[in-house]
Amino acid sequence: MKFYARQAAVTKAPTGIQGFDEITGGGLPCGRTTLVLGGPGCGKTVFALQALVNGARQANEAGMFVAFEESTRQIVANASTFGWDLPALVKKRLFFLDARLDPEVVRVGDFDLGGMLALLGAKAKALGAKRIVFDGIDVLLGLLDDPAKERLEIYRIRDWLAQTGLTGIITQKVGYTEDHRYSFMQFMVDCVVVLRHQVVDGSAFRHLRVMKYRGSDFAGDEFPISLTSEGLQLTNRGPRELNHEVSDERIPTGLARLDHMLRGGYHRGSNVLISGAPGTAKSTLSGLFATAACARGERTLYVSFDEGANQIVRNLRSVSIDLAPHVASGVLGMYSTRTRGPNIEDQFADLRERVRAHRPRCLVIDPLSALSTKLAHLASADAAQQFLDFLKGEGITVVNTSLMDGLNTDEATTTGISTIADTWIHLSYVVQDGERNRALTIVKSRGTGHSNQVRELTLSDDGVTLTDVFMAQGKALMGVARWEWEQEQRAAQERTTVASDLKRLQLQVAQAEAVARLQVVQTEIDARNAEMSVLALATGSANRLLKSDQEVLRKLRHGDAEPAKARAAIKVGGRRKPHHVKTH
Amino acid sequence: VADENLTMSKPTSVVPPEAHPAPIRLRLYVSGNAPNSVCAIANAKAICASHFESRCDLEIIDLVAHPLRAVADEIIVTPTLIKLLPLPVQRVVGNLSDTTQVLLALASA
Numbered sequence A: 001m002k003f004y005a006r007q008a009a010v011t012k013a014p015t016g017i018q019g020f021d022e023i024t025g026g027g028l029p030c031g032r033t034t035l036v037l038g039g040p041g042c043g044k045t046v047f048a049l050q051a052l053v054n055g056a057r058q059a060n061e062a063g064m065f066v067a068f069e070e071s072t073r074q075i076v077a078n079a080s081t082f083g084w085d086l087p088a089l090v091k092k093r094l095f096f097l098d099a100r101l102d103p104e105v106v107r108v109g110d111f112d113l114g115g116m117l118a119l120l121g122a123k124a125k126a127l128g129a130k131r132i133v134f135d136g137i138d139v140l141l142g143l144l145d146d147p148a149k150e151r152l153e154i155y156r157i158r159d160w161l162a163q164t165g166l167t168g169i170i171t172q173k174v175g176y177t178e179d180h181r182y183s184f185m186q187f188m189v190d191c192v193v194v195l196r197h198q199v200v201d202g203s204a205f206r207h208l209r210v211m212k213y214r215g216s217d218f219a220g221d222e223f224p225i226s227l228t229s230e231g232l233q234l235t236n237r238g239p240r241e242l243n244h245e246v247s248d249e250r251i252p253t254g255l256a257r258l259d260h261m262l263r264g265g266y267h268r269g270s271n272v273l274i275s276g277a278p279g280t281a282k283s284t285l286s287g288l289f290a291t292a293a294c295a296r297g298e299r300t301l302y303v304s305f306d307e308g309a310n311q312i313v314r315n316l317r318s319v320s321i322d323l324a325p326h327v328a329s330g331v332l333g334m335y336s337t338r339t340r341g342p343n344i345e346d347q348f349a350d351l352r353e354r355v356r357a358h359r360p361r362c363l364v365i366d367p368l369s370a371l372s373t374k375l376a377h378l379a380s381a382d383a384a385q386q387f388l389d390f391l392k393g394e395g396i397t398v399v400n401t402s403l404m405d406g407l408n409t410d411e412a413t414t415t416g417i418s419t420i421a422d423t424w425i426h427l428s429y430v431v432q433d434g435e436r437n438r439a440l441t442i443v444k445s446r447g448t449g450h451s452n453q454v455r456e457l458t459l460s461d462d463g464v465t466l467t468d469v470f471m472a473q474g475k476a477l478m479g480v481a482r483w484e485w486e487q488e489q490r491a492a493q494e495r496t497t498v499a500s501d502l503k504r505l506q507l508q509v510a511q512a513e514a515v516a517r518l519q520v521v522q523t524e525i526d527a528r529n530a531e532m533s534v535l536a537l538a539t540g541s542a543n544r545l546l547k548s549d550q551e552v553l554r555k556l557r558h559g560d561a562e563p564a565k566a567r568a569a570i571k572v573g574g575r576r577k578p579h580h581v582k583t584h
Numbered sequence B: 001v002a003d004e005n006l007t008m009s010k011p012t013s014v015v016p017p018e019a020h021p022a023p024i025r026l027r028l029y030v031s032g033n034a035p036n037s038v039c040a041i042a043n044a045k046a047i048c049a050s051h052f053e054s055r056c057d058l059e060i061i062d063l064v065a066h067p068l069r070a071v072a073d074e075i076i077v078t079p080t081l082i083k084l085l086p087l088p089v090q091r092v093v094g095n096l097s098d099t100t101q102v103l104l105a106l107a108s109a
Helices: A002-008 A046-056 A072-082 A084-091 A114-127 A135-143 A147-164 A183-188 A256-261 A280-297 A307-319 A324-329 A344-359 A369-376 A376-395 A411-416 A477-555 A560-574 A579-583 B036-056 B069-075 B099-107
Strands: A033-038 A062-065 A093-098 A129-136 A167-173 A190-202 A203-213 A222-228 A233-234 A271-276 A300-304 A332-336 A364-365 A399-402 A425-434 A435-445 A455-460 A462-467 A470-472 A475-477 B003-009 B023-028 B054-064 B080-085 B090-093
Touching: A033 A046, A033 A147, A033 A183, A046 A062, A046 A072, A046 A084, A046 A167, A046 A190, A062 A072, A072 A084, A072 A093, A084 A093, A093 A114, A114 A129, A114 A147, A114 A233, A114 B023, A114 B069, A135 A147, A135 A167, A147 A167, A147 A364, A167 A271, A190 B003, A222 A344, A222 A411, A256 A435, A256 A462, A271 A280, A271 A376, A280 A300, A280 A324, A280 A399, A280 A425, A280 A462, A300 A307, A300 A344, A307 A324, A307 A332, A324 A332, A332 A344, A344 A376, A376 A579, A376 B099, A435 A477, A475 A477, B023 B036, B023 B069, B036 B054, B090 B099
Parallel strands: A033 A167, A033 A190, A062 A093, A062 A129, A129 A167, A271 A399, A271 A425, A300 A332, A300 A364, A364 A399, B023 B054
Antiparallel strands: A190 A203, A203 A222, A222 A233, A425 A435, A435 A455, A455 A462, A470 A475, B003 B054, B023 B080, B080 B090
16 A cells, blocks of 8 residues: 555646646656657647746746757747747746757767756756756657667666656657657656647547556546647546536526526526527527626627627617627627637637636627537537536536527437537427417426426517417417417407497396386286275175165164175175174 | 867878868867767877877867856767868767768868
């Protein structure tokens, strides 16, 4: 176990080359030798020089550069494209040695590097140098013309490095065919970095691989590298573990109803994909997002791959989205470019740099699918994913548009963009009754509730609106069909209103008739009653008259009229009891 | 081995003095007592003695002792012999093991 503990103690000299220090766990082995191998144009010199310059600039370590192949003036001139300010560094902390052997020189017998190493040793002491680069050592070794002697000189350099304690970088050209001549060097040194240059479909791909690293853990895969204005950049495959910070903050989409459909807008730092057929207003939605962000004062970057910045501003103005004031104030950065070749690694490196320069909180890439045709190359698909991971790491909210005719196209899956997207909004055309209308659907939205309804997106001079889509007879109605349907509904309602009014009136008439009829009947009842009363009265008086007549008759006859009296009393009833009945 | 100025006095040249009337100035850069350097010093001295007689001024500079001289004179490998005079300046690298080639190089141009 002690053995491993000692190995872990290898100290690292950071190269400052983005990504490289990540895959090697800190940089080059301190006080040891690293061999950088590669064919012509792979970036060996840039790699070595960058490690030296970054050591001087970032770690304040003086360094030396021994150039066997190019003149030091050429090297300084070439490096001026990287903005490292070499001349200033050369004065203070860097020493360049032109170690080219004059081709005119005559060789008679064997020679060695003793003199140069003596010189470098003295310089290193004077400068306090910590790092040294031997660039293009193969050129010098070639002059020795004897493998045994070459090996001897390499060992001399290695021993000298070990003795001085300098961190050494030796670059060496290798042909495309395996070159066994110098393979011993790979065994000799502590760290081997291989750079590879490959042309696929006419486009250049550069890769870096750490082949060997004594006493240290390292990522042994081939990583894409690109040359940017800051120098060489290695794209790491993102963090081993995805643990980006997440935010619960919501930011408006720029369209109030869409915010509502997403229950509050996009998540801060999320990745939004707006897909759709050509002309479905993908750019318009992106523009809405950008203006809303700018209006909040958030720095925003609008990257376009198919339209110039001025054209975008003009087109969005037609739907009353005005980007111009934000561009003028500098809050909004516009960057329009074209995709260049199948290697989009360089393109993403370029974008990364622009993102770092503008420091946006919101980013629009319109359309990301311009790159996706190139994404068939695995390296490029990786690059896209890594770029989006980078944005996520920076907490930048990004809206990508993607040209896509259907929802389940292979394109969406092969690029992997759809899986990276946190929120996916799909825009489509619905062709119906001779017209095309735009429909908006939220395919997915991680971590937010969202409406499952299709909405109609309408663009006009007044701006962008989302309208409910009507369902009728099992169909979604849009555009004129929706308008017609609405009109028809209104007419039908009016018809119903009128019809019900009429019915009410008719009923009122019937009711009135019934009431009237009731009145007639009542009156008739009263009339009958009256008639009956009249009849009763008439009958009563007649009886009385008869009775009185009988009284009169009896009195006249002086007879006993008892039975008749009883009969008369019954006939008169309870109305008037003749008092004479009681008297008996 | 430190700086060493040697003036050879033995007149054993095969070249007639009339052909090379001008003096010859040579400077040899070596690194300590490395085998090639030791070899070159011996060879240089022998060539001067046998071919240039008293006209030859050979200066030997040890870069281990004076490393910064290498920067000024742009010396990368050792041993390096420079013919300063007569002009043009001519360089020969190596341990000077082949006398004929050394003489050819110094006489050329």
